[in-house]
Amino acid sequence: MSQPARGELLYEGKAKQVYATDDPSLVWIHYKDDATAFNGLKKASIAGKGEVNCRISTKLLELTAAGGVPTALVRALGPRDQLCLKVDIIPVEVVVRNRLAGSLARRLGQEEGLVLPRPVVEHFYKSDALNDPQINEDVAMAMGWARSWELAAMREYALTVNALLLEFWGGLNIDLVDFKLEFGRAGHTVLLADEITPDGSRLWERGTGRHLDKDVFRRDLGDLSLVYQELVTKVFADTPAA
Numbered sequence: 001m002s003q004p005a006r007g008e009l010l011y012e013g014k015a016k017q018v019y020a021t022d023d024p025s026l027v028w029i030h031y032k033d034d035a036t037a038f039n040g041l042k043k044a045s046i047a048g049k050g051e052v053n054c055r056i057s058t059k060l061l062e063l064t065a066a067g068g069v070p071t072a073l074v075r076a077l078g079p080r081d082q083l084c085l086k087v088d089i090i091p092v093e094v095v096v097r098n099r100l101a102g103s104l105a106r107r108l109g110q111e112e113g114l115v116l117p118r119p120v121v122e123h124f125y126k127s128d129a130l131n132d133p134q135i136n137e138d139v140a141m142a143m144g145w146a147r148s149w150e151l152a153a154m155r156e157y158a159l160t161v162n163a164l165l166l167e168f169w170g171g172l173n174i175d176l177v178d179f180k181l182e183f184g185r186a187g188h189t190v191l192l193a194d195e196i197t198p199d200g201s202r203l204w205e206r207g208t209g210r211h212l213d214k215d216v217f218r219r220d221l222g223d224l225s226l227v228y229q230e231l232v233t234k235v236f237a238d239t240p241a242a
């Protein structure tokens with residue numbers, strides 16, 4: 001497979017850069033070491049974070065695609081670079097929760113940790129300016145952000161991804177507490193896009209409840225760089241070195 005040529009920087013977000021390529025239907029995504037929390041209020045550079053996120057995201061998007069959910073990932077271009085289909089990102093973030101934590105625990109005035117008897121799907125409007133407020137499917141449709149069939153596909157895909165990830169992380173003795181997904185449009189289809197990373201997930205070590213995710217940075221629980229190295233070692237333990 002020929003290496004695409006990296007073109008102009010189209011967009012720089014908090015964690016990644018998106019570049020054009022010589023094919024207008026494809027983008028080159030580069031994962032940075034930058035960490036932000038609380039919508040950019042807290043910032044740091046975490047050595048190796050971009051590589052850990054990119055390698056894990058590539059693996060989990062491949063697993064997801066193999067499980068029947070179409071994704072924007074074409075292939076990895078290196079340890080912190082991916083080639084992806086260029087999509088129009090739908091500005092509705094989908095969160096799936098298996099245990100009570102984070103903003104839902106706060107909203108309900110409850111301790112974190114309760115195991116939910118069935119997964120909970122939540123929607124948030126992707127807007128840095130508004131701090132990603134929670135919405136529901138009716139709001140997304142009324143505002144013209146997504147159509148009914150797109151929201152139905154997003155929900156079904158998100159729940160399928162959840163089942164696949166519960167099995168994957170469970171096999172590593174890690175509890176998948178919750179995670180966030182973004183979807184995009186390419187032609188007439190909805191694809192899972194962006195990333196599946198420990199930045200956008202809550203991962204608790206089974207038994208101890210130790211955080212193996214970005215909460216280590218948000219809550220000053222330790223050295224995120226070391227925790228992410230530990231995580232990537234677990235994820236690729238069975239993979240022979242390239």
Ligand SMILES: Nc1ncnc2c1ncn2[C@@H]1O[C@H](COP(=O)(O)OP(=O)(O)O)[C@@H](O)[C@H]1O
Nearest residue numbers: 013014015016018072084085086087089193194
């Ligand atoms: N395949 C894709 N095509 C187009 N845009 C994408 C694709 N994958 C991700 N993006 C967008 O790239 C941007 C950069 O990522 P990131 O740094 O995570 O941004 P953010 O600060 O919004 O979280 C995000 O807005 C994301 O929605």
Ligand SMILES: [Mg+2]
Nearest residue numbers: 013014015194
């Ligand atoms: Mg992001």
